[in-house]
Amino acid sequence: MSDIGLRTKMVVKDIMSSPVVTLDEDATSNKVATLMEENDLGCVIVSNKAGKPVGIITERDLVVRVLAKNLMPDATKANEIMTSPLVTIQPEATISEAARRMSRLDIRRLGVIYKDNLVGVISSRDILGVMPELIEIIQERTRIEDAVQAQETGDEDTPLSGYCDRCGVFSENLRDIDGQNLCEDCRIELET
Numbered sequence: 001m002s003d004i005g006l007r008t009k010m011v012v013k014d015i016m017s018s019p020v021v022t023l024d025e026d027a028t029s030n031k032v033a034t035l036m037e038e039n040d041l042g043c044v045i046v047s048n049k050a051g052k053p054v055g056i057i058t059e060r061d062l063v064v065r066v067l068a069k070n071l072m073p074d075a076t077k078a079n080e081i082m083t084s085p086l087v088t089i090q091p092e093a094t095i096s097e098a099a100r101r102m103s104r105l106d107i108r109r110l111g112v113i114y115k116d117n118l119v120g121v122i123s124s125r126d127i128l129g130v131m132p133e134l135i136e137i138i139q140e141r142t143r144i145e146d147a148v149q150a151q152e153t154g155d156e157d158t159p160l161s162g163y164c165d166r167c168g169v170f171s172e173n174l175r176d177i178d179g180q181n182l183c184e185d186c187r188i189e190l191e192t
Contacts, residue, residue: 108123
């Protein structure tokens, strides 16, 4: 696959949100909420006096740790309601590694750290947003590999595996008909 110059894995840096909105650990929770609303965010990263990320505050944290406990938002500090430590991942990690880490830890966001600096945030929503493209990449890669294999064996009639271009059903018996990979049912339907 590398001979045709395609990168075969999508990595965190491809879909992370950047730059990251951060605030000081001494900021009040109403400042956190205002910052989220102004920037249309679901979370902010909390940093210490040295500027290093130490935690994260999500919309859920505000609801569960401030509103549900009837705390005063202007008296409750970020470091009292943040989730700490911030769980992180490298920008070169694959999307599947990020998804597995989120699933294993039951979290929805990861800080992206490069050379000890926070460079982005990746969320489960970011990953879901690229799933259709990832599926198409996998389908196209399978078609290319199957076509290359058929050329190498000299058997142009070797069936391909993948999703039918007409009905979308997975088949291990696709055939190229007029530039479309069709399953057996769709080929029969075309003949009638």
